[in-house]
Amino acid sequence: xxxxxxxxxxxxxxxxxxxxxxxxxxxxxxxxxxxxxxxxxxxxxxxxxxxxxxxxxxxxxxxxxxxxxxxxxxxxxxxxxxxxxxxxxxxxxxxxxxxxxxxxxxxxxxxxxxxxxxxxxxxxxxxxxxxxxxxxxxxxxxxxxxxxxxxxxxxxxxxxxxxxxxxxxxxxxxxxxxxxxxxxxxxxxxxxxxxxxxxxxxxxxxxxxxxxxxxxxxxxxxxxxxxxxxxxxxxxxxxxxxxxxxxxxxxxxxxxxxxxxxxxxxxxxxxxxxxxxxxxxxxxxxxxxxxxxxxxxxxxxxxxxxxxxxxxxxxxxxxxxxxxxxxxxxxxxxxxxxxxxxxxxxxxxxxxxxxxxxxxxxxxxxxxxxxxxxx
Ligand code: SAH
Ligand code: SF4
Numbered sequence: 001x002x003x004x005x006x007x008x009x010x011x012x013x014x015x016x017x018x019x020x021x022x023x024x025x026x027x028x029x030x031x032x033x034x035x036x037x038x039x040x041x042x043x044x045x046x047x048x049x050x051x052x053x054x055x056x057x058x059x060x061x062x063x064x065x066x067x068x069x070x071x072x073x074x075x076x077x078x079x080x081x082x083x084x085x086x087x088x089x090x091x092x093x094x095x096x097x098x099x100x101x102x103x104x105x106x107x108x109x110x111x112x113x114x115x116x117x118x119x120x121x122x123x124x125x126x127x128x129x130x131x132x133x134x135x136x137x138x139x140x141x142x143x144x145x146x147x148x149x150x151x152x153x154x155x156x157x158x159x160x161x162x163x164x165x166x167x168x169x170x171x172x173x174x175x176x177x178x179x180x181x182x183x184x185x186x187x188x189x190x191x192x193x194x195x196x197x198x199x200x201x202x203x204x205x206x207x208x209x210x211x212x213x214x215x216x217x218x219x220x221x222x223x224x225x226x227x228x229x230x231x232x233x234x235x236x237x238x239x240x241x242x243x244x245x246x247x248x249x250x251x252x253x254x255x256x257x258x259x260x261x262x263x264x265x266x267x268x269x270x271x272x273x274x275x276x277x278x279x280x281x282x283x284x285x286x287x288x289x290x291x292x293x294x295x296x297x298x299x300x301x302x303x304x305x306x307x308x309x310x311x312x313x314x315x316x317x318x319x320x321x322x323x324x325x326x327x328x329x330x331x332x333x334x335x336x337x338x339x340x341x342x343x344x345x346x347x348x349x350x351x352x353x354x355x356x357x358x359x360x361x362x363x364x365x366x367x368x369x370x371x372x373x374x375x
Pocket of ligand 1: 140
């Protein structure tokens with residue numbers, strides 16, 4: 001995708017900047033942006049830094065809670081700006097502890113966020129877009145047309161909402177351990193690299209020690225394979241990368257993932273080879289197990305060849321069915337055999353445990369009831 005088409009895409013699908021009362025949400029502005037915005041109103045830089053601290057380190061939801069901010073400034077801030085969260089439309093808890101929230105954004109659009117607790121960590125799966133422009137055949141989100149991108153504030157609000165619910169402020173304590181919420185995956189609704197600018201802005205605040213304090217090693221971005229942006233993401237964010245691979249040859253991949261026609265496997269694998277990885281880091285390849293489509297022994301052997309010497313982990317994902325899907329999940333014994341072939345060749349190939357399936361919170365099942373704008 002050329003730079004100009006990325007810009008056009010960002011413009012057409014932009015998130016609204018103000019709430020229903022015309023107030024600008026300050027979440028998502030970089031520290032410098034916040035300082036210069038408030039400077040326009042003669043607020044000194046040190047006050048802007050205090051506001052930043054209250055927002056990201058302490059997690060307050062209103063200016064009134066900002067202890068060291070003068071009363072008249074609070075009143076002025078309340079008139080023009082907000083730092084609120086989306087409202088919770090629904091909260092569903094699975095019997096395995098997974099929580100799925102449907103969050104209502106300022107313009108009434110709905111977005112899904114899922115928290116998955118495990119013994120040694122807790123992962124928040126956030127959405128990057130409402131709907132998706134891509135139409136991967138096995139994915140429920142792919143049946144919903146793209147409504148719009150999420151703004152940096154809406155990406156961050158999902159994370160801040162989880163911290164609110166789990167009672168895990170202040171941010172500095174995130175480094176001390178003992179937290180339920182430790183990791184973030186960009187694996188909810190949407191293709192994060194089609195909303196790169198906003199995702200990058202939000203992740204920079206997330207990774208900042210003065211921001212939400214979540215290290216890049218604890219953030220994983222999953223993409224269907226937008227090659228030029230994988231390269232940018234490596235240079236600028238260098239978070240963990242997960243590739244939705246799902247097929248080992250171009251013919252099948254282009255059929256089930258149309259993005260492959262634009263960025264075929266050869267280019268995709270080269271981008272993975274070039275992705276900057278520090279010691280001990282690996283690229284995750286996601287491989288959804290589709291009965292009689294991509295699950296033969298031959299496919300497993302081909303997969304080993306395709307990945308070659310890229311430091312990798314292969315997540316085998318049992319296909320999660322959704323109403324109207326045209327695929328079935330491979331039998332358990334088939335998935336185990338597939339995994340064994342990979343492991344015998346020295347690859348790390350765990351079978352992903354499906355979480356939250358009783359509340360339709362599993363991979364590829366998210367599809368909010370949001371409506372498309374009339375354009
Ligand atoms: N758009 C990004 C991230 C969101 S999808 C991407 O495609 O990577 C998150 C993961 O769920 C992807 O690996 C996707 O391929 C997988 N997925 C989609 N539908 C699925 C389904 N029905 N069952 C299992 N995994 C699915
Ligand atoms: Fe979009 Fe990812 Fe679903 Fe494909 S798998 S339709 S890229 S959300």
